[in-house]
Amino acid sequence: MAEIKKLVLGRKVVEDLDEDQELPHELMTVNMGPSHPAMHGTVRIVLTVDGERVVESDVQPGFLHRCFEKESEYATYTQIFPYTDRLNYISPMINNVGYAMAVEKLLGLTDAVPVRAQYIRVIVSEISRITDHLTCVGASAMELGAFTPFLYFLKAREWLFELLEELSGARLTYSYVRIGGVVSDLTPDFNQRLTDLLDKIDGVMLEVEGLLNNNRIFRDRMEGVGPFSAAEALSFGLTGPCLRACGVDYDVRKDNPYLVYDRLEFDVPVGTAGDCFDRYLVRLEEMRQSIRMLRQAMRDIPAGPVIVDDPRVALPPKKEAYNTIEAMIRHFKHIVDGIRVPPGEAYAWCEGGNGELGFFVVADGTGRPWKCYCRSPSLINTQTVSKTIQGHLISDVVPIFGMINMIGGECDK
Amino acid sequence: MARNVLDALTAKFGGAILETSSAYGDDVAVVKRESLLDVAGFLKSDPAMAFDLPCYCTCVDYLGMEMLTVSPTTPLAVPSIPSALPPEAPRYAMVYELRSIKHRHRVRLKVPLHDNDLKLPTLSGLWAAFNWLERETYDMYGVAFEGHPDLRRIFMYDEFIGHPLRKDYPKERRQPLVRREWTDE
Amino acid sequence: MGLEIATTKLEDAANWGRKFSLFTYPFVTACCGMEFMSVAAPKYDIARFGAEFPRFSPRQSDLLMVVGTITERQGPILKRVYDQMAEPKWVIAFGVCASTGGFYQNYSAMPGADQVIPVDVYIPGCPPRPEQVLDALMLLMKRVQDGRGHSQVRHKREQLARHGEGT
Numbered sequence: 001m002a003e004i005k006k007l008v009l010g011r012k013v014v015e016d017l018d019e020d021q022e023l024p025h026e027l028m029t030v031n032m033g034p035s036h037p038a039m040h041g042t043v044r045i046v047l048t049v050d051g052e053r054v055v056e057s058d059v060q061p062g063f064l065h066r067c068f069e070k071e072s073e074y075a076t077y078t079q080i081f082p083y084t085d086r087l088n089y090i091s092p093m094i095n096n097v098g099y100a101m102a103v104e105k106l107l108g109l110t111d112a113v114p115v116r117a118q119y120i121r122v123i124v125s126e127i128s129r130i131t132d133h134l135t136c137v138g139a140s141a142m143e144l145g146a147f148t149p150f151l152y153f154l155k156a157r158e159w160l161f162e163l164l165e166e167l168s169g170a171r172l173t174y175s176y177v178r179i180g181g182v183v184s185d186l187t188p189d190f191n192q193r194l195t196d197l198l199d200k201i202d203g204v205m206l207e208v209e210g211l212l213n214n215n216r217i218f219r220d221r222m223e224g225v226g227p228f229s230a231a232e233a234l235s236f237g238l239t240g241p242c243l244r245a246c247g248v249d250y251d252v253r254k255d256n257p258y259l260v261y262d263r264l265e266f267d268v269p270v271g272t273a274g275d276c277f278d279r280y281l282v283r284l285e286e287m288r289q290s291i292r293m294l295r296q297a298m299r300d301i302p303a304g305p306v307i308v309d310d311p312r313v314a315l316p317p318k319k320e321a322y323n324t325i326e327a328m329i330r331h332f333k334h335i336v337d338g339i340r341v342p343p344g345e346a347y348a349w350c351e352g353g354n355g356e357l358g359f360f361v362v363a364d365g366t367g368r369p370w371k372c373y374c375r376s377p378s379l380i381n382t383q384t385v386s387k388t389i390q391g392h393l394i395s396d397v398v399p400i401f402g403m404i405n406m407i408g409g410e411c412d413k
Numbered sequence: 414m415a416r417n418v419l420d421a422l423t424a425k426f427g428g429a430i431l432e433t434s435s436a437y438g439d440d441v442a443v444v445k446r447e448s449l450l451d452v453a454g455f456l457k458s459d460p461a462m463a464f465d466l467p468c469y470c471t472c473v474d475y476l477g478m479e480m481l482t483v484s485p486t487t488p489l490a491v492p493s494i495p496s497a498l499p500p501e502a503p504r505y506a507m508v509y510e511l512r513s514i515k516h517r518h519r520v521r522l523k524v525p526l527h528d529n530d531l532k533l534p535t536l537s538g539l540w541a542a543f544n545w546l547e548r549e550t551y552d553m554y555g556v557a558f559e560g561h562p563d564l565r566r567i568f569m570y571d572e573f574i575g576h577p578l579r580k581d582y583p584k585e586r587r588q589p590l591v592r593r594e595w596t597d598e
Numbered sequence: 599m600g601l602e603i604a605t606t607k608l609e610d611a612a613n614w615g616r617k618f619s620l621f622t623y624p625f626v627t628a629c630c631g632m633e634f635m636s637v638a639a640p641k642y643d644i645a646r647f648g649a650e651f652p653r654f655s656p657r658q659s660d661l662l663m664v665v666g667t668i669t670e671r672q673g674p675i676l677k678r679v680y681d682q683m684a685e686p687k688w689v690i691a692f693g694v695c696a697s698t699g700g701f702y703q704n705y706s707a708m709p710g711a712d713q714v715i716p717v718d719v720y721i722p723g724c725p726p727r728p729e730q731v732l733d734a735l736m737l738l739m740k741r742v743q744d745g746r747g748h749s750q751v752r753h754k755r756e757q758l759a760r761h762g763e764g765t
Contacts, residue, residue: 033675034672034675035625035675035676035679037652037654041626041627041628041631041666042627042672060567061567061568062566062567062568062569062570062671063627063669063671063672063675064627064628064666064667064669064672065568065569065669065671065706066628066667066669066702066704066706066707067577067584067702067704067705067706067707069553069578070577070578070584070704070705071584071701071702071704073584074584082701083701086628086629089628089629089632090632105437105438106437135632135635139635151639151640154635154636154639154640155639155640155641157636158636158639158641161636171633171636171725171727172629172632172633172725173629173724173725231465232541234465234466234514235465235467235540235541235542236540236541236542237466237467237468237540237541237542237546239466248514250466250514255517344436344437345436345439345441345473346436346437346439347439347510347521356468358468358469360469360471360508360510362473364478364479370473370475370478371473371474373469373471375468375469379545379546379549380469380542380545380546383541383542383544383545408627408628409628409629412568413568568706569671569706570670570671577705577706582705583705584703584704584705585703585704585705586705587670587705587708588670588705589670589673589708589713590670590671590673590674591673591674591677591714592673592713592714593677593713593714593715593716
C-alpha cells in the first residue's frame with residue numbers, strides 16, 4: 001500500500017513531510033476583476049494573498065463613473081431626476097426624494113409640499129427600500145450558493161416593479177418625484193393592490209427565512225465574518241444597515257425626521273456584532289418595518305393636491321397649458337429655462353437603502369445648478385471593505401462584499 | 414440647536430473663523446486653511462462637540478459664477494441682472510461636513526482656496542472616511558492633500574490628463590483608452 | 599456541387615444547435631443588470647430560449663451580453679473579455695448606454711460598446727423591458743441561423759480567402 005502511495009504521490013508521501021518544516025510560500029497577487037459574477041457591477045479588488053488568506057487588499061472603484069455631477073451642471077433641475085434614478089438603481093425613488101428635498105430646501109418649500117405628496121413620497125420610498133433589501137439579500141444568498149431565495153425574492157420584486165410601473169410608467173427608473181411634490185397621483189386601486197402585495201411579501205419573507213436563518217452552511221459562511229466595531233465604523237463614515245448592525249442606533253428617519261416619518265410608528269433594528277449575519281438580519285427586519293410603515297401610511301394618507309401650488313415651481317395642468325397662452329408660456333419657460341432657484345448652498349439628506357444619502361446643491365439663480373454633489377453611502381461603505389477582509393479567506397470576500405451592498409451607480413456616481 | 418457649535422468655534426479660534434452663517438438650517442463656518450487641522454481636531458476631541466461621524470467632503474469651483482438675484486417675487490418673464498464674483502475672490506472652496514451621533518448636531522466647514530495654491534492638509538488622520546473622499550476630490554478637482562497616505566485617482570484612470578470637474582474642463586472631452594479599427598464587418 | 603450543399607446543410611444544422619443553446623456571459627455593469635436579472639427570473643423566463651445559465655467565464659460562453667454603461671476605463675477590459683471568447687461568438691448591446699451611450703454624453707462614458715467590439719444586436723431602452731430583451735434574443739437567433747453574425751461572417755471571409763489562395 002505504501003508502495004502504491006509513493007508511486008501515486010510522487011517522491012514524497014504525506015507521512016514523510018516533517019510537521020515543523022515550513023513549506024516555501026510567497027505572497028500572490030490575485031485580481032477579483034471588474035467583470036465579476038458577483039453581479040455587483042464593476043469593482044476591482046486586487047488581493048495579496050498568502051495561500052487562501054488575504055493579507056492586503058486594494059479596492060478600486062470607478063469603473064462605472066458616469067459623471068453625475070458634471071451632467072447635472074448642464075441639466076435643469078427637473079432634468080436631473082433621471083440621473084438621480086440611476087445612482088442607486090435598486091431603490092431609485094429614495095434618490096429622487098433626497099434630491100428633491102435638497103432643491104426644495106434652497107427654494108424654501110420644504111413645508112409647503114402638500115401632505116398627500118409627502119405621504120406618497122414616503123410610500124414609494126419604503127417600497128424602494130423593500131426592493132433594495134430584496135435585491136441585496138437575494139443576490140448575496142445566490143453568491144453563497146443559495147439560488148432559491150434569490151428567485152423567490154426576484155418574484156417578490158417583480159410584483160413591486162409592476163405596481164410602481166402602473167404608478168409611474170417605468171419598471172426600474174421611475175423619475176416620479178418632482179420639485180414640490182410628485183408628478184401624478186396614486187392610481188385608484190393602488191391601496192388595494194399594495195395591501196394584497198404586502199401580505200404576499202410577508203409570506204415570501206417567511207419562506208426565505210425558513211430556508212436561510214437556521215441553515216448550517218449559510219450561518220457558517222456569514223456568522224463571525226467581517227465583524228466591525230462601532231467606533232471604527234463611525235470613523236469610516238459608515239451609515240445605514242451596516243452601522244446599525246454594529247450597534248449604533250442612527251437612522252435618519254428617527255434622528256432627523258423628514259416628510260411624514262415623525263407620524264409613523266416604526267422600530268429601528270440594531271445588531272450587536274457587526275458581522276455579515278447581523279447585517280443580513282438587520283436588513284430583513286428593516287423590510288418588516290417598511291411593510292409596517294406602508295400599512296400605516298396607506299391608512300392615514302389624506303386627500304389633496306400632489307404638487308405645490310406655486311407657478312414658479314410646478315408645471316401648469318395640461319388642460320390650461322393647451323388652452324391658455326399664459327400657461328403655455330409658463331410651461332415653455334419651465335422646460336427650457338428650468339426652475340430658477342435663488343443663489344445659495346444647501347445639503348439635504350435622507351435614509352437611503354445603504355445609509356445616509358444626501359445631496360449638496362449649490363445654486364446660482366439660473367435654472368441649472370452650479371454644483372450638485374451626491375453623498376453616496378455606497379462609496380463610503382465600500383471603503384471599509386479593504387479593512388474588513390484583511391485576515392479572512394478569499395471566499396469570505398464574497399459575503400462581506402455582498403452585505404455591504406455596493407451599488408456601482410452610486411459608488412462611482 | 415447647533416448654534417452653539419459656531420459660537421464655540423468663534424470663541425476658541427477667533428480670527429481663524431472668517432465667517433459663520435446658518436442659512437437653510439445648515440451651520441457653516443468658513444475656516445482659514447492654516448487652522449483647518451486645529452479646528453478639526455477640536456471638533457473631534459472636545460466632549461461638547463464630539464463630531465465622530467464624517468459626512469462628506471467636496472470642492473466647489475466658482476470660476477465664472479454669476480449669481481442671478483432671484484427673489485420669491487420675481488416673475489418668470491423678467492430677466493435677472495447677473496452679478497459676477499469679484500476677481501480676487503478665491504476660486505475654490507473645500508467643503509467638509511461633520512456630524513455628531515452623541516449630541517445629534519452637525520457642522521459644515523468651508524476652506525477658501527486660490528487657483529495656484531490648491532493644497533491643504535489632509536483630515537484622513539482624524540477620520541478614516543476622508544481617505545477615499547479626499548482621493549475623489551483630488552481626482553475631480555486636483556486639490557493636493559498634504560500628508561495623505563495614498564493620493565491617487567479613484568474614478569478616472571491613471572492615463573487621464575486633467576481634472577474633469579473643474580469648470581474649464583469641457584464635459585465631452587474624451588480621452589479614450591481603446592477604440593477598435595473600423596472595418597467593413 | 600453536391601459537397602457545397604451538404605456543407606451548407608451541415609452549417610444549418612450546426613447553427614440551429616447553436617441558436618438554441620446560447621451560453622451567455624452577462625458583462626453586467628449598471629442598472630440594466632437588474633433587468634437582466636428580471637429576464638432570467640421565472641416571470642420572463644429566458645430559459646425557454648435555451649439561454650438560461652450564465653457561464654461566468656468568457657472561455658465557456660458564446661454570447662457576450664454587454665449590460666449597462668461601458669466607461670472608458672472599462673474599455674480595455676471589455677476588449678480583453680471579447681478576445682478571450684472562442685469563435686463563433688455574438689454580442690448583444692443591452693440597453694441604450696451600451697448601444698450609443700444613452701444620455702451620458704461625457705468624458706467618461708463610452709458612446710456605445712461598439713466603439714470597442716463589434717455588436718450584433720442592439721437593444722434600446724433605459725432599461726429595456728424584459729419583453730424587448732426576449733425580442734432581441736429572437737432576432738439574434740435568426741441571425742445565428744442565417745450565419746450573419748459578425749464572427750460568422752468573418753469566419754466565412756477567412757475561409758474564402760484561404761480557399762481562394764489554395765487554388
